[in-house]
Amino acid sequence: MARPVLRTCVGCRRIREQRTLVRITADPSGGVRVDAPKAPGRGAYLCASLPCLEKAWHRRVFPRAFRRALPGLDEAALRERFGAALQRRGVIAA
Ligand SMILES: [Zn+2]
Numbered sequence: 001m002a003r004p005v006l007r008t009c010v011g012c013r014r015i016r017e018q019r020t021l022v023r024i025t026a027d028p029s030g031g032v033r034v035d036a037p038k039a040p041g042r043g044a045y046l047c048a049s050l051p052c053l054e055k056a057w058h059r060r061v062f063p064r065a066f067r068r069a070l071p072g073l074d075e076a077a078l079r080e081r082f083g084a085a086l087q088r089r090g091v092i093a094a
Pocket residue numbers: 009010011012013014046047049052
C-alpha cells in the first residue's frame with residue numbers, strides 16, 4: 001500500500017494528507033490558482049477550511065510561499081474562489 005503524501009497547511013500548520021488539502025499556485029498574471037493540483041510551479045497547501053485561508057492571508061503567506069509579489073491577488077476574490085473550490089469538493093454546501 002502506498003504511503004500517503006503529507007503536506008503542511010500554510011494556515012494552521014497542521015500536517016495532513018495532500019489529497020485532502022487545497023493547492024494554491026501562483027499564476028502568470030500575478031494572482032493565484034485555487035485547487036489546481038496539476039498546475040505547474042510552487043504550490044502552497046491549505047486545509048479545505050476558510051479559517052485556514054484567512055490565517056494564511058493575514059500572515060502574508062502567499063507572496064512568501066511563491067517568492068514573488070502577487071499584485072493581482074485580492075482577499076475577497078480569493079475567498080470567493082476558495083469557497084467555490086470547497087463547494088466543488090462537497091466540503092461546504094452550495
Ligand atoms: Zn489548516
